[in-house]
Amino acid sequence: MTEPTFVIVGASLAGAKAAETLREEGFTGRIVLLGDDHRRPYERPPLSKDLLLGKTEAGVPYVHEAGWYAEHDVDLRVGTRVTHVDRERKTVRTAAGEEIGYHRLLLATGSRPRDLPVPGVELGNVLTLRTLDDSDRLAEILTDGARLTIVGSGWIGLEIAAAARGRGVAVTVVTPESAPLQHVLGDELAAVFGSLHRKHGVDFRYRTHVAELRGDGDVTQVVLDDGTVLDTDYVLIAVGAEPNVELAEQAGLAVDGGVLVDAQHRTSDADVFAAGDIANIDHPLLGHRVRVEHWANALQSGPAAARAMLDRGTPWDHLPYFFTDQYELGMEYAGWVPPGVPAELVVRGSLDALEAVVFWTVEGRVAAGMNINVWEVTDQIQDLVRAGLAGQRIDLARLADAAVELPELLK
Template identity: 60%
Template sequence: MESSDTFVIVGAGLAGAKAAQTLREEGFAGRVILLGAEPERPYERPPLSKGLLLGTTGWLDAYVHDPGWYAANDVELRTATRVTAVDRDLRQVVLDTGERLGYDKLLLTTGSTPRRLDVPGADLDGVRYLRTLDDSAEISTALVGGARVVVIGAGWIGLEVAAAARQYGAAVTVVETADLPLQRVLGNEVARVFADLHRGHDVTFHFGVGVQEMRGAGRVSSVLLTDGTELPADTVVVGVGIQPDTKLAEAAGLKVDNGIVTDARLRTSDPHIYAAGDVANAHHPLLDRQLRVEHWANALNGGPAAARSMLGQQVEYDRLPYFFSDQYDLGMEYSGWVDPRGYDRVVFRGDPAVVGGRAPEFLAFWVSDGRVLAGMNANVWDVTDQIQALVRAGHRGRAVDLDRLADPQVPLGDLLS
């Protein structure tokens, strides 16, 4: 790369910030411009539904870098700056001010946006979505003892908000169209653990129903479900998934299919443009499929991988999908990928039963023909590397003895020896 080259990064979240950091660490001496639509400098999103919501983490802990890091590393950070277009012919990005910035390489880390609930009353005051620091602050002020909180969607965000609300003493009801929380991600066997955990903390579930209407005079006061049930509500938090922010890529004519399509080097259909993080639908060489991953670890690792690829290094981004969650006294980590219908059994190591509202300690493995395709550790720590080794071996076709897999006396590392 020439010292006169300009690399532009659109999207000042974790992936973009880590990409800028990696460019400098790898010795890139050219111009680095990091553009973010939010007024804040780059920050991490997991604390929004965890520590920040509970008040156990301060705002400063969420930021990726100290305020002075960007100037000290000659990274031009422009916050509150929207990019309205990418001119591929001229290799320029167009800002909302009309300014044009030229690039030699462009990285799109535009992330994702919450899916909106399209029902009458969805725009009432008190209906919240959780995606930004301001969102987290607004929701946290509403989570008080005695408040009636209705959570729409029993995914990770919905359940973490529900857990935080209960810890503040709010009355919590969760509405979910599926039959169990996290069913599409974890399958019935492990989803039941989370249902039992929340019921043990007096969360009420309404499964198999949707929302017909939000009611209230200016501010939400109730939620009408599709089965006719009306739930009183002081605050409604909607967590019905996110969608990749591909507007710029689509308008620029890049290949888009459930995200910006890239190869394993995170290169898009334009050789000068790369994508990483939530927005990238990248080819995963181990899984041999296109995969879009919406979790923190993908932004943390994908941004640096894209930066190295932009520098011409031989990158093959093959990180296993990984995510974590904290709910009440349950902390968990999940590694791997498996289609909801792509496993024939779940093997438990330890008892997953929730007793007296207390979270269990166990491992769970999603298995097909003896091959471990994904694994989760719940309140069992320092086993992620071993679980990921089993998952990698499983996706390469190697089976393990399932009786030994379930036996806590057998070290995980011995299963592949």
């Protein structure tokens, strides 16, 4: 009997961890891992953190050593773009015209930076950050005395702002919001991040949009919609990301804000799975569909999808999690507040001192938590979130009291 072939499209963290899990679970069939990046799979968080800061001791964040793929009989093909999926014939076709048959297929095609539709965006030195090459380019040009304009005040924009200020770069952030991360964290915590960046010399232009980029070859000016003209050497567009769902759409899979998958990462085709940034999962724990673009989701969903491909899957129960490091602030966040649901903020510790644990509560139940420069409490925060999802209410006064140990709140 011919051994089955499992094809993974997306040589990403999710794709690489899926291949690793297939072998760990004893799969002996053929694994083909296809990626359009010219490098083997790597992790992305260091691209806007350690690598951009020039901390070369961290090294390139490859998922596996170079020899791992051959040693584990994984047919890794970098620089290979898949353009077509034929679900009836169970084949994928590459841009070079090669057809590869599959028994089961995993899509882990990730996301890409969202475009900024303004005149001049095609000028030189207008940059985005997604790949290791992008990070290398930024690390090369962000030198003392350079002027950088960042369009967008989300996580990537702020992390790059922090790294750039650490390298002596003059940074201006243009955002339609009235504070950074306002739509994500709310007014009180957005003010904390805004104050932190201003303290380190970042110039914010709030409640404004970019109308035009100007320059002769390379960008030299950013024109705002209020008529302000900013002189600049570089522009970084960081206005969010969008999932690479075109291949799934071409294949006729169900897509809505991402590739629709069940609790085991199976798409509308029983032999096709999706993981990582593109997967819009029917989350049994949250009781809602969610699509998460952060590192932990890729790390965990690739293996989960791999087990499901082997018919050994279990319902997805991981909580959304992400982290950031900016200047002297380190933060972890776990949980999920349903869209449009009002949440009460509970703070234990001091936001002014940047040492606190913050909780979002809904009707007395913990929905999410963020630890700021308070470590080794993530598991405890997640326990509180899981208890909240199960319906347990918490005494909010005790929740705010740092003298009460977090595990005591569940007793």
